[in-house]
Amino acid sequence: MKTKQNTLYVGSLAKGLRLLRAFDESHSELSLSELAARTGLDKSATQRLANTLHIEGMLDKDSGTRRFRPSHAWLEMAYAYYWSDPLVGQAMPKLINLSQELAETVNLAEMSGDHIIYVSRLPCKRTYFAATVIGRRLPALSTSAGRVILATYPEEERRAAVDGWPIRVFTPNTTLDRENIRASVENAVHDGYAISQGQMILNEMAVATPIIGPDGRAFAAVQCSVSAHTWTREKIVAEILPKLQDAANAISPSFQSQRALDGR
Amino acid sequence: MKTKQNTLYVGSLAKGLRLLRAFDESHSELSLSELAARTGLDKSATQRLANTLHIEGMLDKDSGTRRFRPSHAWLEMAYAYYWSDPLVGQAMPKLINLSQELAETVNLAEMSGDHIIYVSRLPCKRTYFAATVIGRRLPALSTSAGRVILATYPEEERRAAVDGWPIRVFTPNTTLDRENIRASVENAVHDGYAISQGQMILNEMAVATPIIGPDGRAFAAVQCSVSAHTWTREKIVAEILPKLQDAANAISPSFQSQRALDGR
DNA sequence: TTATCGTGTATTACATAATAATACTTGATG
DNA sequence: CATCAAGTATTATTATGTAATACACGATAA
Structure with a gap:
C-alpha cells in the first residue's frame, strides 16, 4: 500500500x-x-x-x-446525499413542471471534476435503462450538459479542459475529435445552450442550459433528451429551448452560497 | 466497542x-x-x-x-445498486408507462426488514421534496406498500409483524392503533391491494399492489400517490387500481430467481 | 489589549487490532 | 472418487491504528 x-x-x-x-x-x-x-x-x-x-x-x-x-x-446514501445538496431541493419542483410541459425526458446534471453526474432524472418515454438511473457519471466533454457548463468557464480553463479532459467511446457517433468538441463548446459560449447528437445513445439528441452561480460559473445544467427520429435541431431550439432556459434561470438565482471545496 | x-x-x-x-x-x-x-x-x-x-x-x-x-x-453508489437489483431493470419501463397513463406519482417500493424503501419514484405533480427522493425508508406498517406486501405472508408472520414492527408518527393522522393496522392488512389479504390515507403526508392517499415472487411472497410493491382533494377511495379503485395491478402483474412473472439472503 | 473558550489540526509513544500465512471444509467436475 | 477451486476458520506476529496531548486559529468578551 x-x-x-x-x-x-x-x-x-x-x-x-x-x-x-x-x-x-x-x-x-x-x-x-x-x-x-x-x-x-x-x-x-x-x-x-x-x-x-x-x-x-x-x-x-x-x-x-x-x-x-x-x-x-x-440507496439510503443517495437519500442522504439529496438532503445535503441544496441544488436538488431548489430544482426539483421546477424540473417536474418542465417535464410535464415538455413531455420529454428531463435531467439535472452536476459538474463533478471532469465528468458530469446525473443527479435527477425524470423519464417521460421508454428509454434505455442507463438513461433512467441517477448517479451515472459521464465524461463532461461528451455531453451537452458538460459542454454548456464548461462554456461558462474562463477561456483559459476551457482550453485546458477541451485539451485534457477524458473522452470515451459510447456509440459509433461519439465525437473523439477535440477540435470538433472545442467548436461545440465555443458555440455554447455564444448561444448559452448546447445540443449534442448520438454521443451516448444512437439517435438521441440532447439539449442543455446552464445553472449559473453568483460568480458567473455554472456548476450544473438542465438537460432534455429526445429522439432524433422525431426532432430536429431547429424544432428543439424553437419548442424545447425556451422552456428549458426558463427553468434553468428560475433555479439559478437561488444560489448565493457557493460551495468551495477542499482539494483532497 | x-x-x-x-x-x-x-x-x-x-x-x-x-x-x-x-x-x-x-x-x-x-x-x-x-x-x-x-x-x-x-x-x-x-x-x-x-x-x-x-x-x-x-x-x-x-x-x-x-x-x-x-x-x-x-450517488454513484445508488447507480451501482440499481444495476445489481434485478427488479429495477424489469420494472422501470412498465413504471414509466404506468406513470404516463395515470398522470399521477408512481413509486416502486421494496421490503427491507420491517421497513419499505423507495427504489424508484416518478413524480408527476408538484409534491413534497421527501416524496421525490429515492432511498427513503419508512416503517412498513405505516405504508400501503408495506401492508400489501405483508399481506402476502403467512398468517403467523403477519400477526407477529403487526404486533412487533415499529411505527412512527408522521402526521396527526398516522395510524398508531395496531388493531386498525391489522384490519388494513387483512383487507389487503382479501383484496390484493391496500389503500392508505394521510399516513405520511396530510391529504395524501396511496394505493399499492404487490409484486409477487415465485413462492407467493411479495418482496416489492407498485404504489401510486394522489391527493385526497381530488380523489376518493371509490375513484381510486375504479380508475387507478386496474392499471396498477396490470403493471404489477406484468413485472411479477419475470422473477424466477429468488434472492435468499444471509443473516448478518 | 489579554484571557478564555471552542474547534480544527498535528505529533508521538504504545499496545491493540489488523494482518498474512496456512490449514480446514465444502462442493463441483471430470 | 480424486482433484481442484472457492469459501471459511485459526493463529502468531508486528504493522497500524490509537488516545493523549500539544499546537494553531478565530471568536467572544472583560
Missing part, C-alpha cells in the same frame, strides 16, 4: 471503500475471489473486509451463491 | 461506516465535533476517519466552514 504515510489516514477504511467501489454497472454482484481480484487485495484482507461490510449491512450476501451485492443501504 | 470479538471483523472500517451513517435528512452537513458527537467516537478517531473518507472522495469538505458533506460518490 503506497498510500500516504500519514497518521491521519486509516488504511483499513480505505481498503473497505475499495471493495464498495468494485461494484459497478458491469459488476453487479461479486464473489469473494472476484472482489479480491478487482481490488487487488489478498484473499485474507478481502475476506475480513467483505465480512465486516456484510455484518454492517453494506453488502447483501446470497446464501446460495455466496456472492455479495450492494444492499439497500446504498 | 462491544462489537464482535471476531478476527474477521475490521473495527476501523465499521467505525468509518458510522461516520457515513451520521448523515441523514436532518444532518446534511456536519463539522468534525458534530460527527464525533453523533457517532460517539472520540475526537482523534473522528479526525482520522473523516480525513480518510475525505481523501478517498467519500466526503466533501467546505474549505470555509470546514464542514463535511456527502460527495457525489454517494
Whole structure:
C-alpha cells in the first residue's frame, strides 16, 4: 500500500471503500475471489473486509451463491446525499413542471471534476435503462450538459479542459475529435445552450442550459433528451429551448452560497 | 466497542461506516465535533476517519466552514445498486408507462426488514421534496406498500409483524392503533391491494399492489400517490387500481430467481 | 489589549487490532 | 472418487491504528 504515510489516514477504511467501489454497472454482484481480484487485495484482507461490510449491512450476501451485492443501504446514501445538496431541493419542483410541459425526458446534471453526474432524472418515454438511473457519471466533454457548463468557464480553463479532459467511446457517433468538441463548446459560449447528437445513445439528441452561480460559473445544467427520429435541431431550439432556459434561470438565482471545496 | 470479538471483523472500517451513517435528512452537513458527537467516537478517531473518507472522495469538505458533506460518490453508489437489483431493470419501463397513463406519482417500493424503501419514484405533480427522493425508508406498517406486501405472508408472520414492527408518527393522522393496522392488512389479504390515507403526508392517499415472487411472497410493491382533494377511495379503485395491478402483474412473472439472503 | 473558550489540526509513544500465512471444509467436475 | 477451486476458520506476529496531548486559529468578551 503506497498510500500516504500519514497518521491521519486509516488504511483499513480505505481498503473497505475499495471493495464498495468494485461494484459497478458491469459488476453487479461479486464473489469473494472476484472482489479480491478487482481490488487487488489478498484473499485474507478481502475476506475480513467483505465480512465486516456484510455484518454492517453494506453488502447483501446470497446464501446460495455466496456472492455479495450492494444492499439497500446504498440507496439510503443517495437519500442522504439529496438532503445535503441544496441544488436538488431548489430544482426539483421546477424540473417536474418542465417535464410535464415538455413531455420529454428531463435531467439535472452536476459538474463533478471532469465528468458530469446525473443527479435527477425524470423519464417521460421508454428509454434505455442507463438513461433512467441517477448517479451515472459521464465524461463532461461528451455531453451537452458538460459542454454548456464548461462554456461558462474562463477561456483559459476551457482550453485546458477541451485539451485534457477524458473522452470515451459510447456509440459509433461519439465525437473523439477535440477540435470538433472545442467548436461545440465555443458555440455554447455564444448561444448559452448546447445540443449534442448520438454521443451516448444512437439517435438521441440532447439539449442543455446552464445553472449559473453568483460568480458567473455554472456548476450544473438542465438537460432534455429526445429522439432524433422525431426532432430536429431547429424544432428543439424553437419548442424545447425556451422552456428549458426558463427553468434553468428560475433555479439559478437561488444560489448565493457557493460551495468551495477542499482539494483532497 | 462491544462489537464482535471476531478476527474477521475490521473495527476501523465499521467505525468509518458510522461516520457515513451520521448523515441523514436532518444532518446534511456536519463539522468534525458534530460527527464525533453523533457517532460517539472520540475526537482523534473522528479526525482520522473523516480525513480518510475525505481523501478517498467519500466526503466533501467546505474549505470555509470546514464542514463535511456527502460527495457525489454517494450517488454513484445508488447507480451501482440499481444495476445489481434485478427488479429495477424489469420494472422501470412498465413504471414509466404506468406513470404516463395515470398522470399521477408512481413509486416502486421494496421490503427491507420491517421497513419499505423507495427504489424508484416518478413524480408527476408538484409534491413534497421527501416524496421525490429515492432511498427513503419508512416503517412498513405505516405504508400501503408495506401492508400489501405483508399481506402476502403467512398468517403467523403477519400477526407477529403487526404486533412487533415499529411505527412512527408522521402526521396527526398516522395510524398508531395496531388493531386498525391489522384490519388494513387483512383487507389487503382479501383484496390484493391496500389503500392508505394521510399516513405520511396530510391529504395524501396511496394505493399499492404487490409484486409477487415465485413462492407467493411479495418482496416489492407498485404504489401510486394522489391527493385526497381530488380523489376518493371509490375513484381510486375504479380508475387507478386496474392499471396498477396490470403493471404489477406484468413485472411479477419475470422473477424466477429468488434472492435468499444471509443473516448478518 | 489579554484571557478564555471552542474547534480544527498535528505529533508521538504504545499496545491493540489488523494482518498474512496456512490449514480446514465444502462442493463441483471430470 | 480424486482433484481442484472457492469459501471459511485459526493463529502468531508486528504493522497500524490509537488516545493523549500539544499546537494553531478565530471568536467572544472583560
